[in-house]
Amino acid sequence: AQTVTQSQPEMSVQEAETVTLSCTYDTSESDYYLFWYKQPPSRQMILVIRQEAYKQQNATENRFSVNFQKAAKSFSLKISDSQLGDAAMYFCASIPGYALNFGKGTSLLVTP
Amino acid sequence: GAVVSQHPSRVICKSGTSVKIECRSLDFQATTMFWYRQFPKQSLMLMATSNEGSKATYEQGVEKDKFLINHASLTLSTLTVTSAHPEDSSFYICSASPTGGADTQYFGPGTRLTVL
Numbered sequence: 459a460q461t462v463t464q465s466q467p468e469m470s471v472q473e474a475e476t477v478t479l480s481c482t483y484d485t486s487e488s489d490y491y492l493f494w495y496k497q498p499p500s501r502q503m504i505l506v507i508r509q510e511a512y513k514q515q516n517a518t519e520n521r522f523s524v525n526f527q528k529a530a531k532s533f534s535l536k537i538s539d540s541q542l543g544d545a546a547m548y549f550c551a552s553i554p555g556y557a558l559n560f561g562k563g564t565s566l567l568v569t570p
Numbered sequence: 571g572a573v574v575s576q577h578p579s580r581v582i583c584k585s586g587t588s589v590k591i592e593c594r595s596l597d598f599q600a601t602t603m604f605w606y607r608q609f610p611k612q613s614l615m616l617m618a619t620s621n622e623g624s625k626a627t628y629e630q631g632v633e634k635d636k637f638l639i640n641h642a643s644l645t646l647s648t649l650t651v652t653s654a655h656p657e658d659s660s661f662y663i664c665s666a667s668p669t670g671g672a673d674t675q676y677f678g679p680g681t682r683l684t685v686l
Contacts, residue, residue, distance in 0.1 A: 491673045503677035560613040
């Protein structure tokens with residue numbers, strides 16, 4: 459089984475600043491996917507960013523980027539120029555096989 | 571594109587009754603649909619995976635007879651909570667995959683079930 463660990467239950471960032479959310483995972487697979495999902499108060503799950511493990515280049519989506527360290531099994535999310543709308547629960551997830559495996563989440567608070 | 575709807579968004583029912591939740595892919599065909607359960611302030615837990623025309627595959631610990639899943643068409647999957655009890659109260663989320671793989675999932679908005 460693959461485990462996904464998010465060690466930060468809560469994080470806070472000021473508007474326009476940068477914040478990094480941590481995620482580590484454990485897998486014996488050589489091929490897998492990693493994701494960051496955002497769940498705002500509406501509870502709609504929104505895909506933020508996706509990374510295929512075989513790709514060495516870190517994925518980037520506008521203000522969101524990841525630092526994928528395959529050897530260390532680390533997959534952190536960096537949010538630049540934070541906005542009030544970024545406030546949400548962020549879940550790191552992996553697919554080692556047939557289904558998404560979520561971490562426990564990090565609650566991100568954005569202060570004006 | 572890639573919109574998934576769920577109905578109802580909220581439901582309150584009495585203990586012992588059954589509740590059906592629908593999950594629809596509105597603009598694509600979903601070979602595979604997934605059902606998740608989320609308790610307050612917790613993560614999503616996969617309950618089952620359903621493929622169109624096949625029996626659902628349930629995760630360990632999920633009661634098949636209590637959580638009936640039907641994936642009758644490429645755009646519709648239903649979850650029926652039978653003989654609901656207060657402990658079944660939760661947020662239920664479905665997702666749909668156009669490719670059949672878990673790496674491409676579009677999530678529905680969720681259904682909040684409250685059992686009195």
